[in-house]
Amino acid sequence: MPMPIADLEAELKAAFPDADIQIDDLAGDGDHYRARIVSKAFAGLSRVKQHQLVYAALKGKVGGELHALALETQAPA
Template identity: 55%
Template sequence: MPMAAEDIEGLIRQSIPDAQVQITDLAGDGDHYAARVVAESFRGISRVERTRRVYAALGGRMGGELHALQLTTDVPAGA
C-alpha cells in the first residue's frame, strides 16, 4: 500500500525536529516521491550521513510502503 506524502513528512519531522520538509509526488501514484529536507542539524555532516538519517527516520519503509524517494538534503542558507 502506498504512503501518503503527509506520512513521509511526519516521520521525517518526528526524527529530525528542526527539519523543513517539502514532499512532491512525482508520478501521482503515491509510490514515487521527491523530498527536500533542510535542517540546521545537518550542518557539518556528510551528504551520506544526512541521507542515512532521513532513511532511518522512515523506519525501513523504503522499498516496501515507499517504493522510490528522490532525496535532497541541505542546511539552511545564510547561517
C-alpha cells in the same frame, strides 16, 4: 501499498522537528516522492550521512511502503 504524503511528512517532521520539508509526489501514485529537507541535523555531515539519517528516520519503509524517495538534503545557510 503506497505511503500517503501526509504520513511521510509526519515521519520526517518527527525525526527533524526543526526542518523545512517540501515533498513532491513524482508519479501521482503515492509511491514515488522527492523530499527536500533543510535541517540543522545535517550540519557538518556528508551528503551520504545526511541521507542515511533520513533513511534511518523512515525505519525501513523505503523499498517497502515507499518505493522510491529522491532526496535533497542540506543544513540551513
